[in-house]
Amino acid sequence: MRYVESLNRSLHALLERDERVLFIGEDILDPYGGAFKVSKGLSTRFPDRVITTPISEAGIVGFGSGLALRGFRPIVEIMFGDFIALCADQIINGATKFSWMYNDQVRVPLVIRTPMGGRRGYGPTHSQSLERLFFGVTGLTVVAPSHMHMPGVCLEHAVADDRGPVLFIENKKLYPSHVLDDGASMHEDFSVRCIRNCNAKFPTMALTLAPSSDPDVLLLAYGGMASYAIDAAHTALMEHEVVVEVLLPSLVKPLPVEDFLPSVEKCGRVVVCEEAPKASGWGAEVSACLTEALFDRLHRPVARVCSTDTPIPSSMPLEENVLPQTADLVEAILLQVGVR
Amino acid sequence: MSNRVAIATVPQLGVNDDHAVIMAWHAEDRALISLGTLLCTLETTKAVYEVHAEESGILLRLAPVEAEVRVSQPIALIGPDLAELEVLQKERYAPPSGKVSEGLGSLVLSSKATRKAAVLAVHLGVRLDEINIPGIIRERDVLDYAARREGGTESLDQLVWDFSRIPVVVYGAGRGAVTMSESLDLAGKHHVACFVDDNPQHPVELAGRPVFHSSKLETIVARGVRTFAVAISIGTVRIGILHKCLGLGLEPVNVIHPMAFVSRSVKLGSCNYIKAGAIVETNTMVGDGCLIDNGAIVAHDCTLEDACHLAPGCSLGSSVIVGRYSIVGIGVHVATGTRIGAYSILSVGAGVVRDVPDHSIVEGVPGRVVGKRKSTG
C-alpha cells in the first residue's frame, strides 16, 4: 500500500464510522480529488460531509475551529504546507488557546493536514518544512508519519484525539512510497521494532541492520528524511562497519524523549537530521532534551544535519545543495564515531 | 611475455602507511606493456611512489584514479590474454552489481556483507556465501569463520597472563609495538597480554605475545584485559583508536620507559608514550596520544598538544608550544618560547627560531617554511 492510499483509505473509514467527521479543503471534490489526490472518492461517497472552500487558508482553519467547538470532528486540508503561514493567527491565537484560556470548558478536536517538503523542484514557496515554526505553540500536537509508519492509522488516531488540535504533516515526496504493512519489511535486512514508551498511538519505529549488536550511533529523523536516514545507516554499515540504529518518531511535538532514551544510553552518540535549517529547529530541541536527560552518557555533542540557511531553489541541482542528502548523514555518522 | 598472470599489488610504502591513493595511471588500460613500464604513481601521507610492471603483457587496471587502496591490494592484472584477464577480473575482482564505490572495484561486493568483510574475505580466501549467519556479514564474522576453519589460530586462550601485573592490550603490531612492549615490561607495573591490529595480514605473534585482529577487541576486554596502549605512529589514527578504546570502556595507560626522566610536576594526558632517554622537565603539559621518542629533550614549561611526535634527539627549549598532530623531526632544535602550529612537520635537523604556522613543513638552519603539509597523516 502506498502512503497516499493509506491516508485515503483511512479517510474513507473515518467518514464512514463517525458522522461528526467533516473533510474540508480547497479543490478536494472529485474528480480532481485534491492537489495530491489524498481525498479521492470522498466527495462522491459522502457528498454532504466534504466541503470545498474558497482560497481562504485562515478562514477555513477558523471555520474548522468553530465546527470543532460545536461538536464536530473537522479535518482541514491546507494544500501546501508553505501556506500554513496564512493560518498562523487562527492556530496560535485561536484553535490552540480556546481550551486552556476558557479554563477547560471547551475542546477543539481539529485536525489540520498539510503536505510539506521539497525535492520536487517546486521552488521557495512550495517546498518548505514549516512545521518547525509551530514547535513553540503550546497546546498543539504535531504528528509527521514517515513511510515506516501507517500514516492512515496515525491520521485516525489524530482525529480521534479529544484533546486536539493536531497538525498532521505529510511529506509530499512520500505520497507514492510504500508504507510499512504489518509483517512486511520493506527495507531488506533491516529489523524493525515499534517503540511506544511515550504514546501508544504515535509510535517511534526503530530500525537496525545488526540487531544483535549495540548501536555505535543513533540517527534520528522524521517524515521525509526517513528514507535518507535508512540509506545512510545502510551505507554506514556496508562501507564502514559502523552500526547505526535509526529512530523514526511519528510524534514530533511534544518530543517523545522516552522513546529515545534507552537507545541513547546504549551508545552515547547521536545524529539528528531534519529537512529544514539548523537554527532553533527540531534538532535543537532533540539535542537539548537528550543533553538534559543523559548528559553523562553522551560521548559527544548531539550532531545536527540540516538544510542550509537559504530558501529552497527550484533548480534540482541547486536544491540538492540546500537540502540534506544521504552523504551528509553518512559524514555526520562517521564524525560521531571518530572515523573522520 | 610470460604465460602466467601477474597481479600488481600495493607495496608497503612506509613503516607506518597502510593506505595509499592512486595519483595517476601512466600505462594505458588494456594495452601491451613491457617489463619495467611505469604503471602508476601512488601517494601516501608523506611520499610519492612509482609502481612498475614486473612482467610484460597486457595491462588490465583494477582500480581507478583517486582510489584509496590498501597495502597488498591488487591494482592491476598483467597477462598474455586480455579475454582471460577480463574473466579473472569478473570472477574474482568484479565490481559489485549495485553501486560501485570508489576505491575497491576489485572486490565482489554483495548486499549481505560489508565492504570490509568483502576485503577481508578476499585476503583470507574465504567465500562469502560459505558464511552462514543471519543478517549482514561483518569483518569479525569473516575472521570467526576463518578461525574456525583453520582450527582456531586466533584462539584467545593464547592471551598471556601475569597475575602480579596489570594486563594491557597494545593496539598496533608493528615494530614500534615491540619497543613499547619492552618499555611496559621494564616499567614493571603492566604486562602485555596481547597485541591487536587492524591489518588482517598481521603477524600471528609478536615479542612472544599473540596478535589478534582488532575486531576481537571486545572479546579481549570481556576476558579481563581492561587497559590499553596505542603503538601507532600516525597521529590521527592513534587518536581515533584512543577514542574507540575509550568507547569500549578500556583504560588508557601512559607508557614511560624507566630510563626516561619525567618531572613530577609534568601534567600528562592519556595514552602517551615516552621512550628511553627522553627528558620532560618541570611543569610541562602534555595532551593525549603524544609520542616522545628516544633522547628527546623537552625543557621546562613547555606544552605538547594532542598527538605530537617528538622524534629521537630533538630538543625543545623552555616554554615551547607544539601544536597538535605535529612532527618534530630527528635532531631538530627549537628555540625557547617558540610556537609550533598544528599539523606541522619540522624536518630532520632543522633549527627553528621563530613561530611556525599550522600545516607548515620546515627545513634547514635557520628553519624556513618550505611547504604545506597537505594531509593529516
Add this chain to the structure above:
Amino acid sequence: MTIIRRFEERILELFSKGELFGTTHACVGQEAIGVALVESLTLGDIIISNHRCHGHYLARTGDVRGLMAELMGKKEGVCGGRGGSQHLCRENFYTNGVQGNMSPVAVGMAFAEKRKKTGAVTVLFVGDGTFGEGVLYEALNMASLWNVPLLLVVENNRIAQSTLIAKGIAGSFVGRARGFDIEASEIESNDVEELVGVLKKALEHVRDGGRPFVQVINTFRLCGHSKGDDFRDPAEIERGRSRDPLKILSSRMESASVARIDKESNRIVKDAEEFARNGAFAEWSVRKGRTGR
C-alpha cells in the same frame, strides 16, 4: 444597562487604582446594543464577542460576580483567571482578543448549528476597526456562500482605538456586506427600546430566512479605548453625552424607578466586588516545568 454602566465605571476606577490585572476595554455609552439584542435571543443562540465584551457578557449571562472575579484573576472567575477581560467563555458565549479572528470561527459555529438543525443563530460582534482585518472578509465570503445563520452586528462607534473611521475605513459597511450578497441594514441609535425592534428583525431575518445578515449600529463610545487613552476633541465627547443610552431611557421613566435601579445596580456591583475580593486565586503547580525537568 445600569448594571453594566456601574460595573464598567467601577472597574475603570479599580484599574486606575492598580487593583486589576492587565487592561480592559469598557463599553460605556454602548450598553444599549447588547441589552437590546438579548431580548430576542433564545437559549441556544450563540454570541461571539471581542475585546469590548463586558456589556455583551453581562447582558447575556447576568454573571456580574463571575466577571468581576475574572478581572481580579480569581478562580471563581468566568475562566478561573486565565482569560481575563478579553477572553471569556460561558456556555454559548465566547470572546477573543485579536481583532476579527473569531469571524471564521463564528461561521464554523453557525454552520455547525445549521447542520445539527438546532435553529440557533450565531451573533458575531465586531467594531468599525475590525473591517481592517482580512480574515473578516474571508468569513463574510464563506458565510454567504454557505448560507450560514450568522448575524454580524457592527458596533460602529466611529473610532478604532485612537484612529477615527475616516482614516481607517474606505467605503461603507453596508456596501461591503452587499458586495458579498449579504443583506444589511444601518441605524444611528442609542435608544435601547428602538434597538430591540431593530435587532429582533435582524435575528428573524437570519433565523427564518436562512441567510446571514449584517446590522450596523452607529453608536458612541463615552470612555477611552482601554484606559486613559481618549484623545478625541472634548467638545465631541460632550456632544456624545447627550446620546447616552441611560439618559435616553431614563428620560422615559419615573425618577423613582430610575433611582431604584441605580441603587440596586450599585449594590449588585458592590456585592460582586466583595465576592471577588474574598475569592482565592486558582491553585496550580506553577513552578513545575519552568526549569527544565
